[in-house]
Amino acid sequence: MxxxxxxxxxxxxxxxxxxxxxxxxxxxxxxxxxxxxxxxxxxxxxxxxxxxxxxxxxxxxxxxxxxxxxxxxxxxxxxxxxxxxxxxxxxxxxxxxxxxxxxxxxxxxxxxxxxxxxxxxxxxxxxxxxxxxxxxxxxxxxxxxxxxxxxxxxxxxxxxxxxxxxxxxxxxxxxxxxxxxxxxxxxTGTMTGKGLTWGGSLTRKEATGYGLCYFTDAMLKDHNSSFENKQVVISGSGNVAIYAAEKATQLGAKVIAMSDSRGFIHDPNGIDLKAVKDIKEIKRGRIKDYLNDHDHAEYTEGAKGIWSLPCDIALPCATQNELDASAAQALLKNGVIAVAEGANMPCTPEAIACFQKQGILYAPGKASNAGGVACSGLEMSQNSLRLSWTNEEVDQRLKDIMERIYHNVHDTAKQYGMAENYVAGANIAGFLKVAQAMMEQGVV
Structure with a gap:
């Protein structure tokens, strides 16, 4: 052993x-x-x-x-x-x-x-x-x-x-x-995600979704691709999903589907984000309510079926283990080129194995959804300094962090003989920094 x-x-x-x-x-x-x-x-x-x-x-x-x-x-x-x-x-x-x-x-x-x-x-x-x-x-x-x-x-x-x-x-x-x-x-800055009038940071609400797209965009560009003219499916309809959809759209993609725990909507014309924000952020309603003002869209009971829709990029942003091997096979059959996790561990080990075997771009959540905690760290810095940075300053710092994470993950995987294996790259790169600190601090 x-x-x-x-x-x-x-x-x-x-x-x-x-x-x-x-x-x-x-x-x-x-x-x-x-x-x-x-x-x-x-x-x-x-x-x-x-x-x-x-x-x-x-x-x-x-x-x-x-x-x-x-x-x-x-x-x-x-x-x-x-x-x-x-x-x-x-x-x-x-x-x-x-x-x-x-x-x-x-x-x-x-x-x-x-x-x-x-x-x-x-x-x-x-x-x-x-x-x-x-x-x-x-x-x-x-x-x-x-x-x-x-x-x-x-x-x-x-x-x-x-x-x-x-x-x-x-x-x-x-x-x-x-x-x-x-x-x-x-x-004090004991919590992050605070209101803007009492110590919160601009861009915090958007950070995980935006960061997911910044990481994915860096990964795509490194492989001669981009979000431009791509069809994107996003599970979930909370903060991560909403702002991933917003940034993906800004980067030239068309988001065609979103979900909640009960089912998913498919809008071939592109999701109307203003409507989703109204339903989820203001009314705290169900994603099915989207059909009230979008009768050309379709609603399907059961959230898992969202992965049967043809798309170029899949961004699972709902919850752990939501995307299994059968869903992975459906995505591969329909020509997906990249999967990046917006939630924590949304893909099962069997699904990850499917993606890696086929050689498509797959980004694990501990790397691709780090934008939220990165912005929380920036909020901690602002609280310590008693300063507030502008939207542009925070967003640029966030983008820089996510691009650095991608290149660190990519380079580490290559260094250890596992090129393009971003799961291994993220785990090793994250581990090395922590392990060295633990070594230097003794047995505690």
Whole structure:
């Protein structure tokens, strides 16, 4: 049994029920065999053993009272995974599917994603199985205040800086930060994704979607292609999907489909983004409502079917494991040339294997969707400096970061004899920076 195999065996023994976490960790470990051969000192120092074990896992109850006066109880989580290169950084997710395995997988991915940005941020993640959908404003506020009443003890501008994620948008960040400020008696950059009038950064809402397209555009251009005149399918209709669609359109593509958890819309004329923004950002409605004013478009129940549509570029921006082997085969059959992940781990290992076997351009989320946390890092910098940069300044910094990530991933994959394997390139490039920091800081 090799060293990597021993690590994976121990991983399963300790985390057997955490399937999403094991999937994420296995992918990284599989990429690192050549790194360990080149750097045996990492094995001697137990870097991998320490890397796969979170520095701290926090789980707590979140009691709150609904509008009917009934007491409800949810679970809260924060996994502070690795702080070798900076304070823990990662979002909070409020969704019924949230459990410890999902938070661990997201926190583990965040280590490498944050490392790739080049900014001083460690990896962490948190959230709750609370569902904001269908709740009143006062119910969401009361839940957020109860959640932060426990979480505030474990975070701070130089310790752990949470942000938003699925189910945690500007409204939730506002309520969470308001309670943090009340309890901690300080106004600091402890959260990102804040409102523009109280420490937030311009372009933060757009950053993950824009960054996804900047990375994809750099990848396409490096292979003598571009977004120009391409048909694009995007799953999801949250911030990432909406602003990926916006930037792809600005770069000359036609976005023909988007989805939510219930189904997808197909508009051969190109998605009307203004309508989608109105439905999702203002009315908090369903994607099906798009048909109310676009009777030429089609709606199909079931989100998975979106990958059966012919397209040149696929951008999965919804949730983990949404694109499986059968969906990958459908995309390949219809001539897809590039797949770039806007969500965290949206493609299953079997789907990734299909893409790589056929030699199409495939970008893993820890590289291609790093724009959100990159902009969060820029928000942290602005908060520390007590400055606000313009849209143009933030957007240019974001574009530069995403292009640097692409070239770092590309060059690292080539250096280790795995040219064009951007999964390996992202894992290795992200790992090397963290591993060196861990080596220099001793056994902690």
């Amino acid at each position: 090799t060293y990597i195999e021993k690590i994976k065996d121990e991983l399963v023994k300790r985390n057997g029920a955490d399937k999403e976490f094991i999937q994420a960790a296995d992918e990284v470990l599989d990429s690192l065999e050549k790194v360990i051969e080149k750097h045996p000192e990492y094995q001697d120092a137990g870097i991998l053993e320490r890397l796969i074990e979170p520095e701290r896992q926090i789980m707590f109850r979140v009691p709150w009272v609904n509008d009917q006066g009934e007491v409800k109880v949810n679970r809260g989580f924060r996994v502070q995974y690795n702080s070798a290169i900076g304070p823990y950084k990662g979002g909070l997710r409020f969704h019924p599917s949230v459990n410890l395995s999902i938070i661990k997988f997201l926190g583990f991915e965040q280590i490498f994603k944050n490392s790739l940005t080049g900014l001083p941020m460690g990896g962490g993640k948190g959230g709750s199985d609370f569902d904001p959908k269908g709740k009143s404003e006062h119910e969401v506020m009361r839940f957020c205040q109860s959640f932060m009443t426990e979480l505030y003890r474990h975070i701070g501008p130089n310790v752990d800086v949470p942000a938003g994620d699925i189910g945690v948008g500007a409204r939730e960040v506002g309520y969470l930060y308001g309670q943090y400020k009340r309890l901690a008696n300080e106004f």
